[in-house]
Amino acid sequence: MxxxxxSGARTGVRTGVVIVGAGPAxxxxxxxxxxxxxxxxxxxxxxxxxVEGRARAGFLAAHSVRVLTQHGLxxxxxxxxxxxxxxxxxxERGEFTLDYGELGRGEVHTVYPQQELVRDLLAxxxxxxxxxRFDTEVEEISEDGRVRTSDGADGTDVTGRYVAGCxxxxxVARATMTAHGTRTARWDxxxxxxxxxxxxxxxxxxxxxxxxxxxxxxxxxxxxxVTRYYLQCPRGTDPADxxxxxxxxxxxxxxxxxxxxxLKDGPVLEKAVVDLRxxxxxxxxxxxxxxxxxxAGLISPSAAKGANLAVLQAxxxxxxxxxxxxxxxxxxxxxxxxxxLPRVWRAHEFSHWMSGLLHGPSAxxxxxxxxxxxxxxxxxxxxxxxxxxxxxxxxxxxAENYTGI
Numbered sequence: 001m002x003x004x005x006x007s008g009a010r011t012g013v014r015t016g017v018v019i020v021g022a023g024p025a026x027x028x029x030x031x032x033x034x035x036x037x038x039x040x041x042x043x044x045x046x047x048x049x050x051v052e053g054r055a056r057a058g059f060l061a062a063h064s065v066r067v068l069t070q071h072g073l074x075x076x077x078x079x080x081x082x083x084x085x086x087x088x089x090x091x092e093r094g095e096f097t098l099d100y101g102e103l104g105r106g107e108v109h110t111v112y113p114q115q116e117l118v119r120d121l122l123a124x125x126x127x128x129x130x131x132x133r134f135d136t137e138v139e140e141i142s143e144d145g146r147v148r149t150s151d152g153a154d155g156t157d158v159t160g161r162y163v164a165g166c167x168x169x170x171x172v173a174r175a176t177m178t179a180h181g182t183r184t185a186r187w188d189x190x191x192x193x194x195x196x197x198x199x200x201x202x203x204x205x206x207x208x209x210x211x212x213x214x215x216x217x218x219x220x221x222x223x224x225x226v227t228r229y230y231l232q233c234p235r236g237t238d239p240a241d242x243x244x245x246x247x248x249x250x251x252x253x254x255x256x257x258x259x260x261x262x263l264k265d266g267p268v269l270e271k272a273v274v275d276l277r278x279x280x281x282x283x284x285x286x287x288x289x290x291x292x293x294x295x296a297g298l299i300s301p302s303a304a305k306g307a308n309l310a311v312l313q314a315x316x317x318x319x320x321x322x323x324x325x326x327x328x329x330x331x332x333x334x335x336x337x338x339x340x341l342p343r344v345w346r347a348h349e350f351s352h353w354m355s356g357l358l359h360g361p362s363a364x365x366x367x368x369x370x371x372x373x374x375x376x377x378x379x380x381x382x383x384x385x386x387x388x389x390x391x392x393x394x395x396x397x398x399a400e401n402y403t404g405i
Contacts, residue, residue, distance in 0.1 A: 015039045015131075016325050018147045018160035020138050021167030022051050024114065025293030025310035027121035029164055031073055032318035034128040038325055041158050042125070042132040043147060045167070051134070052122065055197055055270060056114040058222050059084070059304040062107040063405045064311040076120035081112035084221070087402075088206035089385060092213075095260060096389050097206055104399030113222050114307055138172045141165070145288045162321055165291040166314075169298040173291055174281070182281050189276035189300055189355045193218075194231040194239060196247055200266030202227050203255075209358055210254045211381065216358045217254035219263075220304075226269070232359060239271045247271070276300040276355060278348055283337045284313070290336065292317050297344055302358060303351040308405045313340055343405060350401040357384045 017033055019026045022044035033040045044051060060068075060077065068074040085101030085108040101108040125132065137150035146159045165173020178184060193216075201224060208219030215232030222228050231250055233242075248265050257263060277298060284296035293310035316339050320332035360381045387394045 014159045015041050016160060017041075017162050017164055017321055018043065018145070018158050019164045019166055020141070020147065020173050021165070021171060021293070021295070022046075022118075022122065022132060022134075023166060023168070023293060023310065024118065024121070024307050025295075025314045026164070026166035027118060027125055028068075028073065028311055028314035029166060029292060029318050030125050030130050030132075031121060031128065032071055032315065033321065034125065034130050035071060036318070036322045036326075038322060040130065041160070042130065043136045043138055043149065043158065044132060044134050045137045046134065048122075048134050052115060052119045054115055054118075055222075055228075057301070057304055057307045058111050058113045058220065058228070059307075060110045060112055060117075060311075061308040061403055061405045062109075064308045065110050067311050067315050073121060073124055076116060077110055077112040080116065081110045084109045084111045084207070086206040088204060088208045089211070089388070090208065090256060090260060091211040091382070091385065092256075093382065093385075098388070098395060098398070100395075100399035100402055104396045104401075104403065107399075107403040109304075109403060111221055113226075117307075138167065141172060141176045141289060143288070161288070161325060163289045164317060164321070165285075165289060165295045166293050166310075168294045169279070171295050173289065174295045176289060177281060177283075177285070177291065180286075182283055182286075184279050184281055186279040187277070187352070189278070189302075189352075189359070190235070191216075191276040191355065191359050192233050192235045192237060193274045193276065193301070194233045194237060194242055194247070195270075195272050195274050196229045196231065196268060197222070197270040198227050198229060198266050199225060199269055200227050200264045201225060203263040208255065210256070211358065211360065211385065212254040212256075213360070213378075214250070214254055215360075217251055218358075219255070227264075233273065235275065237273050239273055242271060244268045274301060276302060278351065280341070280344060280348065284340065285333070285336060290317055290321075290333065296340075297348075299348055300351050300355060302354040303347070303402065305347040305351055305405065309344060309347055312343060312405050316340055346401070347405060353401075357381065357388070 016038045017040040019042045086099050088097045140148040148157050202221035210217040218230035220228040278300050280297035284291045292313035299305050323329045323332045360378050
């Protein structure tokens with residue numbers, strides 16, 4: 001297949017790599033390129049305050065911590081993050097805790113809020129002399145490597161020998177790839193979560209997964225004073241319909257506080273609805289344009305893999321771009337998909353499995369059938385949970401995939 005973004009012409013080059021997007025993928029990539037002497041410019045549509053303040057995931061896999069540490073990007077997470085090794089499952093049949101740090105490969109997570117990681121990465125990128133343009137909307141990525149921005153009339157367009165699309169699944173980079181024929185594999189899990197950030201200490205030492213006939217509920221520590229909760233909700237839910245009182249009442253019901261103890265409550269800082277959908281591009285780039293992070297594939301949050309896949313892809317893409325720019329050798333770029341996609345699909349498979357474990361029959365199944373489908377789906381859910389509780393082989397599988405990338 002011929003290249004859709006011709007990498008032959010090198011006229012008018014302004015920089016080695018134009019990076020679109022200042023999330024974890026773009027900032028890790030920018031830092032790794034600067035460390036190897038490659039000039040780059042990051043273009044970010046949001047302002048700096050919004051970039052640094054957006055609360056997202058907080059669980060870093062051992063591989064991500066190793067990559068960040070090896071490249072001098074882990075001072076903050078090593079100083080302020082904390083390791084985490086247990087998860088708790090709670091249902092009408094009781095509760096049990098898995099110390100996954102003792103299972104599988106013996107790996108643990110490091111809990112470090114993504115907004116703090118982004119602040120660290122941005123500060124280091126600027127310290128290393130990197131250029132970033134905030135409040136810059138990218139409108140078009142051309143085949144010659146020119147990135148046209150919304151204020152391009154003022155001469156602010158940037159041309160790079162390569163363009164790295166790290167601007168998310170709704171960004172211009174992905175749209176450019178798909179417009180040129182790249183196919184996407186998609187899956188809608190048919191599940192939505194109300195994601196709630198509260199100013200309250202964690203209520204349990206473990207990550208908490210509650211299975212309930214009213215739907216899934218999740219508990220994930222972020223810091224000593226902030227906790228993330230999730231509530232399964234109908235598709236199309238308006239977060240405004242969920243008052244703080246309603247949120248806490250539903251969390252208490254699904255976590256069965258009468259049986260297992262109260263939750264530590266506090267003010268609701270943020271609430272939003274997340275539809276669990278996943279997709280993967282058949283190829284994460286071609287010629288001059290290469291993608292990393294959510295731009296290359298969106299993964300549901302059910303197994304906390306998104307930021308970790310972004311770090312993996314940024315590391316591999318940086319290696320390939322350094323080889324191409326310093327030695328005119330594009331062989332690593334040609335292997336970028338083959339290097340990343342098997343691990344991406346493994347993460348998707350486990351995320352899909354977790355979704356099946358956590359979510360029972362849909363409300364439509366429960367209300368609109370004679371109950372046979374709902375009873376079957378519920379029985380499968382509890383069979384998975386029972387196997388995880390009793391089988392060491394299943395526990396090792398879970399631990400290896402839960403922490404692995």
